[in-house]
Amino acid sequence: LQPFFNKKMYLPLGSDSEYGFSARGFWYPVINVIKTQATGYFRIGITEDIMFAAKGSLGASPFVLSAPISFDLYYTEDRAVRSGYLREELEFSNFGFASAEFRYNFFSYRIPPLFDVNTHVFAFTDLATNMDVGRDFEFLDAFGVGFRILFQNPIFAYFTISYGINNLGDGRFFFCGTAGY
Numbered sequence: 482l483q484p485f486f487n488k489k490m491y492l493p494l495g496s497d498s499e500y501g502f503s504a505r506g507f508w509y510p511v512i513n514v515i516k517t518q519a520t521g522y523f524r525i526g527i528t529e530d531i532m533f534a535a536k537g538s539l540g541a542s543p544f545v546l547s548a549p550i551s552f553d554l555y556y557t558e559d560r561a562v563r564s565g566y567l568r569e570e571l572e573f574s575n576f577g578f579a580s581a582e583f584r585y586n587f588f589s590y591r592i593p594p595l596f597d598v599n600t601h602v603f604a605f606t607d608l609a610t611n612m613d614v615g616r617d618f619e620f621l622d623a624f625g626v627g628f629r630i631l632f633q634n635p636i637f638a639y640f641t642i643s644y645g646i647n648n649l650g651d652g653r654f655f656f657c658g659t660a661g662y
Contacts, residue, residue, distance in 0.1 A: 483507055496526035509550060516542035516574075518552065520560070530586040536560070538578040545613070546574040554578060554609050554621075556655070562607045564623035565651035571621065575612035580605065584629075601629040605645060623647040 485505045492498035500523035507516045517540070524534035538560050540552040554562050555571040560578055562571055584603040591597050606624040627645030639658070646652040 492523075492525070496529045497524070497532065498526045499524060507550075512550075514542070514544050514546065514550060516540065516544070516546060516550070516552070532584045532586075533581070534584065535581040536579070538576075540573065540576045540578075541612075542574050544574065545615075546572075548572055552576050561655070562609045562621050562623055563605060563625065563627070563645045563653060563655075564607070564621065564647050565649045566621055571609070573611045573613055575614075576609060577612060578607075578609045580607045595634045597633050599631045599633070601631065603627050603629060603645075623649075 483505055485503070487501070487503040489499060489501040492500060500521070502519070502521045504519045505517065507518075509515070518538060519540075520536065520538040522534065522536040524532055526532050546552070551572040551574060553568075553572055554560060554576060555566070555568040560580070562578075582603045582605045584601045586599050586601050588600045589598065604624075604626050607622060609621045611619065611621075625645055625647035627643055629641055629643035631639065631641045633639050641655070641657045643655045643657075644652060645655075
């Protein structure tokens with residue numbers, strides 16, 4: 482069961498500027514486990530093609546969570562540390578996360594009749610920390626550059642394909658069912 486709250490507001494600060502907040506609770510009745518997470522973000526369109534975006538998330542559970550119900554920061558839509566860390570290093574019962582991107586939309590086109598396609602290059606930085614009891618407190622970070630193709634259709638059914646390479650030279654493809662934050 483997943484009770485959910487989401488609030489989004491548009492900002493009069495240039496093209497496509499907005500901020501938002503969401504909170505979600507999870508209850509797994511079969512194994513009697515609960516967890517909750519909250520996320521806030523903003524993005525500011527500096528021009529029609531240049532944007533700055535930032536996001537922060539917190540997740541918590543009074544239980545020790547194991548995969549597949551732990552918080553996954555290895556591959557989560559819009560909440561992943563884009564790095565050379567192993568998947569096991571990015572699964573937490575409690576976490577903090579922050580990310581920022583500077584984006585440039587360098588080419589847009591339309592695939593008739595439905596899809597607008599935007600291609601972005603971006604610079605990013607990601608920072609996460611585990612807050613699990615019994616684990617050493619550590620910061621996991623990455624920064625680098627990437628390329629994103631955003632497909633959008635008139636009924637707001639977005640999806641993106643992106644590739645990022647971080648400061649360690651590690652790269653990874655992401656396929657997400659969102660337009661990003």
